[in-house]
Amino acid sequence: MASVIVEKLVKKYGDLEVLHSIDLDVEDGQFVVLLGPSGCGKSTLLRTIAGLESSTSGDISIGDRLVNGVHPKDRNIAMVFQNYALYAHMKVRDNMAFSMQLSKTPKARIEERVNWAASILSLEPYLDRYPKELSGGQRQRVAMGRAIVRDPDVFLFDEPLSNLDAKLRVQMRTEIKELHQRLKTTTVYVTHDQIEAMTMADIVVIMRDGHIEQMGTPMEIYDNPSNLFVAEFIGSPGMNLLKGKIVQEGDKMVCQVNELFLPLPDRLDATVGQEVLYGIRPEHLIPSENGLKATISVVEPTGPETHLFCHLSGHDVCAISRERMNWKADEVVSLEPIVDYVHVFDAQTDQAVKRKT
Amino acid sequence: MNEAQINQQDRRGGRKLLAFPQWLTSEHPFPWLFPATAMLVVFGIYPVLYSLWLSFFKRNPATRVEKFQPSWNWSKLIEDDRVWDAVVVTLTYTSVALVIQLALGMLIALLLDSDRRGYGVLRALMTLPLVVPPAVTGMMFLLMYDGSFGVISHVLYDLGIISPNAPLLATGSTALMSVIIVDVWQWTPFMVLIMLAGLRALPKDPFEAAAIDGATDIQAFFRLTLPMMSKIIALAVLIRGIDLFRIYDYVKVMTDSGPGTATETLTAYTGTVYFKSADFPYASTVAIFTLLTVLIIANVFIKVFKVRF
Numbered sequence: 160m161a162s163v164i165v166e167k168l169v170k171k172y173g174d175l176e177v178l179h180s181i182d183l184d185v186e187d188g189q190f191v192v193l194l195g196p197s198g199c200g201k202s203t204l205l206r207t208i209a210g211l212e213s214s215t216s217g218d219i220s221i222g223d224r225l226v227n228g229v230h231p232k233d234r235n236i237a238m239v240f241q242n243y244a245l246y247a248h249m250k251v252r253d254n255m256a257f258s259m260q261l262s263k264t265p266k267a268r269i270e271e272r273v274n275w276a277a278s279i280l281s282l283e284p285y286l287d288r289y290p291k292e293l294s295g296g297q298r299q300r301v302a303m304g305r306a307i308v309r310d311p312d313v314f315l316f317d318e319p320l321s322n323l324d325a326k327l328r329v330q331m332r333t334e335i336k337e338l339h340q341r342l343k344t345t346t347v348y349v350t351h352d353q354i355e356a357m358t359m360a361d362i363v364v365i366m367r368d369g370h371i372e373q374m375g376t377p378m379e380i381y382d383n384p385s386n387l388f389v390a391e392f393i394g395s396p397g398m399n400l401l402k403g404k405i406v407q408e409g410d411k412m413v414c415q416v417n418e419l420f421l422p423l424p425d426r427l428d429a430t431v432g433q434e435v436l437y438g439i440r441p442e443h444l445i446p447s448e449n450g451l452k453a454t455i456s457v458v459e460p461t462g463p464e465t466h467l468f469c470h471l472s473g474h475d476v477c478a479i480s481r482e483r484m485n486w487k488a489d490e491v492v493s494l495e496p497i498v499d500y501v502h503v504f505d506a507q508t509d510q511a512v513k514r515k516t
Numbered sequence: 517m518n519e520a521q522i523n524q525q526d527r528r529g530g531r532k533l534l535a536f537p538q539w540l541t542s543e544h545p546f547p548w549l550f551p552a553t554a555m556l557v558v559f560g561i562y563p564v565l566y567s568l569w570l571s572f573f574k575r576n577p578a579t580r581v582e583k584f585q586p587s588w589n590w591s592k593l594i595e596d597d598r599v600w601d602a603v604v605v606t607l608t609y610t611s612v613a614l615v616i617q618l619a620l621g622m623l624i625a626l627l628l629d630s631d632r633r634g635y636g637v638l639r640a641l642m643t644l645p646l647v648v649p650p651a652v653t654g655m656m657f658l659l660m661y662d663g664s665f666g667v668i669s670h671v672l673y674d675l676g677i678i679s680p681n682a683p684l685l686a687t688g689s690t691a692l693m694s695v696i697i698v699d700v701w702q703w704t705p706f707m708v709l710i711m712l713a714g715l716r717a718l719p720k721d722p723f724e725a726a727a728i729d730g731a732t733d734i735q736a737f738f739r740l741t742l743p744m745m746s747k748i749i750a751l752a753v754l755i756r757g758i759d760l761f762r763i764y765d766y767v768k769v770m771t772d773s774g775p776g777t778a779t780e781t782l783t784a785y786t787g788t789v790y791f792k793s794a795d796f797p798y799a800s801t802v803a804i805f806t807l808l809t810v811l812i813i814a815n816v817f818i819k820v821f822k823v824r825f
Contacts, residue, residue: 211724232730244721248743257739258729305729 161222161312161345162187163208168217170203170369177203179369180217185313185362188343190336194356195366196392201349202317204366208347209238209315221312237306238315242322243298245290245305251277252286255304276304279338296327303335307342314339316348320355332358353393357381365389387509390438390502396466399444399476401437402506405429414503417472419451422498426515429503435512438502441466444478450495453478458486467492564807571801582797589801598777598785599802603809605692606781610760613696613703617756618749620700621707626737628708629715643709645702654769657698661685661770685771688778695766695779703759707752714748715741750821754814761810782806 163185170178178200185191193201206212208219210231219226226234237258246254252273253260259269277283280300290298299319306314316335320328336359339346350356356363357377365372365380365388373385384390390398403416405423412429414421414437421437429435446467453469453476460466467478467486471494478494486492503512542548574585593599628639645653660668663683672678684694718741726736742749764783767773773780773788780788783806790799817823 209728211727231724231727232732234728236728238725238728240721240725242721244719244725246722246726246740248746257726257731261730261735261739305725309729 163313164220166218169215170207171215177369181371185345185347188345190339190346190361192348192350192356192360193364193366194350199366200369201366205315205317205347205349209236210234235312236315237309237311239302239306239319241318243302245298245301247290250287250289251301254301255308258309272308276308280304295323299331314344314346318349385511387504394440396441396477398438398440401474403435403437405431405433405435407431419472424498424501427512428515429512434506436504436506439496441477441479443497443500444494446480446492447495450493452491453494455486455488455490455492567800567804570797571804573797575795575797589798593801593805601777602780602782602785606761609696609763609781610757613699613760614757616700617704617707620704621711624708625711625715628712642705645705650765651769653698653702654766658770661694686775688775691771691775691778695770698766710752714745718744750823754817754823758810758814
């Protein structure tokens, strides 16, 4: 096990810079998820850590060792790929034993490690099958087995669950997390699925266009998005964002959105007249007696909760309620934002407006 | 209007834009299969069956009379040492040329398997030998092998590898290998093309996984590339093998089976019996024997190596 430290990493393809001076510090035993939309550079960052891509400048250290220019095989890492990358002509047993066969590990030891990995991943019945004879979930497990048999310093996962169906994805998610809790191996995991990131990570790293936008525990990021991009990217349904302006009302500041005056949290570091985006997550916009009047356009019951898509003063907003009311489209509902959970973003810089301490 | 005409109108939305003759719009398979079937029957099946039929006749070269005597040519073939010598020459030629072409083809394909600038041009240049007619290639090498002014012989003399008293194509021990080299020059690019197609179609991920698993490039080649290419290699061996087995042009142009019968292959011997001895029934017998040999070897190969088309 080891830490992974990335310092001022730049990656260019020709003239195109895809990673801009990335700094990342993964502590020993941590589960770090790189999250971002397609093309944000998260896979490139992972592949550069793996040594499958060379870096243009900057340093990568695994443990105490600087690994710039070190061949992937000499980094003592293991990687799980999106489409499994199993060796189709080898049986499951040989797929898992391959790395140890190459390093000339004694046969008995290989046997022992393969059986150990197979028992952890419930792969014993499939050891003598070929990958093509397995289902997607089983193949993914073989890929993980191949990674864990070697007891590497770092696990790298490159969107490992993207090819699985929804139910299996949830199941494998839990298995990977369980595996991490058991082995405590430092893990860097790439995904574009925010639910995966939120549920599995110790630390989530949100990336966009080759930059790190925000880093933190899942709840930190969810509760305190540092900018508009993070706020929009995390959460499903997404945060409601209403364009407005800060105005003074009596001794308090409020946000004027068209004809509405929305309450703001105390001690907000904003100025009167500032153009802002008023952000409120759907679960913090609750139906109540004396709220803002909105017209329901669509009602989506999901079971545990009901999503209400409404028109509110020229904006489309979503509210989530756990109460089972018999709402119907075109009805008027009264919604109240919980003021403590209101987020305010500067309309010019997209950065969150912080509270004064 | 009959049914076909109604259908024809329906298909064009009720309007007759192009009036194809009815047989050209037939949905019955026969009109479509007929031309190819006719070609196959006239130029493929009939000649084979006729050859087989011919092999059951004994020809008297003096009277030119052919008499039905089914076992005559076949027992002659079994006792004919030249046939068995030709079998040995053909198998030697095929296997040696195949091994060299396969190894060289794979090696060159590995070198050319790159997206870097200029490699496309190299890949295109690689195919040039394939467009030279084999007979012309034979003539070209005949000149280059020539004992008095051929460039290849000259260089080999200078290097002391061969003696001027033993010209390459006129010496029993070197003639066959010399012809094989010509075959290698002309047909290795074909192997390269097949291998390249295979290499470029290989998925990248397993190689990245292997690199992380600790494989060197050479280990990756033997543990991944070769097994993953096995089907394609088997197919290439089959296609080239059959082609090599019926080698005629180089031998005919360069050595005419000589010196003696040192380079006499089965097809060359068939040609000799046919054109020089004019023993058509016996030539047919040797030809049918050659065909059967190829069929048996090819099918055993397909079974053993599980080749799929």
